[in-house]
Amino acid sequence: MRASAGARFPYADFARRASGVRHRGVNVLTGHEEIVDGIALRTHLQPIYSLPHQREVGYEALLRGDAGGGGALVGPFDLFGRAIVAGTLTELDRMSHRTHLRNAAAVLPAAHWLFLNINPATFTDPGYAVRLAAATRAAGLAPERIVIEVLESGGTDVAELSRATRAFRAQGFLVAVDDFGAGHSNIDRLLTVRPDIVKLDRSLVRMKSAHMRDALMPKLVDLLHESGMFVVAEGIETGDDLMLAARSNVDFVQGYLFGMPSEELAQRGVATPLFEDVFDALAQMRRTERLAGDLLLLPYRSGLTQAARRFASGATAEAACAELLALPSTLSCFFLDQGGRECMPGLAGVAAKAPSERFAPIADPSTGRWDNRSYFVDALARPQQVITTAPYLSVTGTSLCMTLTIATQRAGKPVVIGADLDWRKLIEAAPTIF
Structure with a gap:
């Protein structure tokens, strides 16, 4: 998920609105942090918890921009919107990967995953899996510790997604399909791509019909498990959301209930009381x-x-x-x-x-x-x-x-x-x- 603060970035909508606005150039090819008018890329990390282990098992890397002067951080919507207008979306996408790898390598705990978002066009680039594996090792991390998150977009050829999934997996990466259940998500496409992990879109947790939600979620999770995929429930913001995830037998959870994305790692054990309360209530x-x-x-x-x-x-x-x-x-x-x-x-x-x-x-x-x-x-x-x-x-x-x-x-x-x-x-x- 590119931003836990909202849904996927509506890049196309931003580009349409911003097409008449003058933007300064985007320099994302130099390998330096500064990319837009002195804005430096930063990594914010959001923990992903395992329900059965009751502890964090990974962090999703989320992009932010720092313009200096102590002002508010620039959000990913603006950063990627500028890149779309400038025609440098792919370059910024790749730059974000190098930034996240460099920033996370020094702080990522042992035996934890780092989740990296990737644009579908970047994901299906025939040579990118090899290049990203080299960059990962150069940063001091093993590809086996990296989960590549890609949107299962209806506009991307499913054969290309399947080929790219095999290419990244061959380099040691795990592959996750992000925001499944939103937009053009299709179970047949998902079963063809066969990722290691499926991240369920927050809309499934927020479904208006509680009866439909409570009936659908466990069956969907069972189907994904039977197909050999782990399941992450995104958008967990309340105790009721966590209860739904636990009742549905999802493997991992992520959301504001456990804290906002931050440059600092989550405090170890801070979410344990939440899990204990939900598991006790569920047992009762x-x-x-x-x-x-x-x-x-x-x-x-x-x-x-x-x-x-x-x-x-x-x-x-x-x-x-x-x-x-x-x-x-x-x-x-x-x-x-x-x-x-x-x-x-x-x-x-x-x-x-x-x-x-x-x-x-x-x-x-x-x-x-x-x-x-x-x-x-x-x-x-x-x-x-x-x-x-x-x-x-x-x-x-x-x-x-x-x-x-x-x-x-x-x-x-x-x-x-x-x-x-x-x-x-x-x-x-x-x-x-x-």
Whole structure:
């Protein structure tokens, strides 16, 4: 991330606004600090923390300019905007790398990463990986300690990004895709590039719909982990943000909650109390959720167990499931043979809803085959045990449901009995438990 104070620098917008403004020349080819009217490049460092290790494991190098005289620092927006207008963006990008390497080499703790931002055009320059590796070693750092951050821009050819990723990795660098989830981010492009680390854009943490955010983040993190990538959550500014990151199982976090970017390194252990508080709260929350879930589902699990016993003993489906069907959140009961097909008609519970005309094509489950569903597979694998799914959108309806199943036998043949529950009605009862 080029600047933790905001989103990615809108270079093109700056150039359009500044095109009519007279700028003095930008000298970024000399290797000296002074680049624009005596403005010297400076490095500010922002720590990146590992959630499981509960300590900083790296620093992102962020560019600032010092015009002298004790005035305010020049922000990266202005520095790169000037370079765009002058046509020297690539040169300034490379100069920033040399500056960061030189400044960080003296202070970067052992076994810590340095994250360097890179423009996509610089990243895909065929010879730049070799040159940057040489510059890194000349500064006294090993390429293996450097994480190259590049934007997964929709305007950059994905084959070029993949080739450049391999080139940088061959030199020892790690590669991170920055601000994933913003702009033209594309999961297919990401899986083609296959970086070592993915930095999730702050917009995912700031998503307006809390329900969508809480549901999406863990699944996205799981997908990235299964694809062999570590995950950084950017823009962590509050305890709630940190809780979301911890619940989503992200690997690393970064943001103002842990301090502003600075020329000084973060004080060791300063963020530990934050992590301890969140992990303690998360553990308590999970215990409460498990208890609430057990209490909420207790009558339904008991009802399904009794229904299976009665059905196995020869009772009719209606008689076996009568008590279960009468519970307030039961949508239906169903019966599947060992091939996953309905072996007798399903039964409607008291929470059943009238079919919607809009979803009429998928409303009838009687001709379906359900042996690929985990609730069926797990029930057959563990006979006489109640299997419980997480809430999901049923393919035969438009609401979230939870499915309980149990495998039993009737007349020597295996049967899986299931009950679909209305998830929202179920959790509405939660406050009455406590």
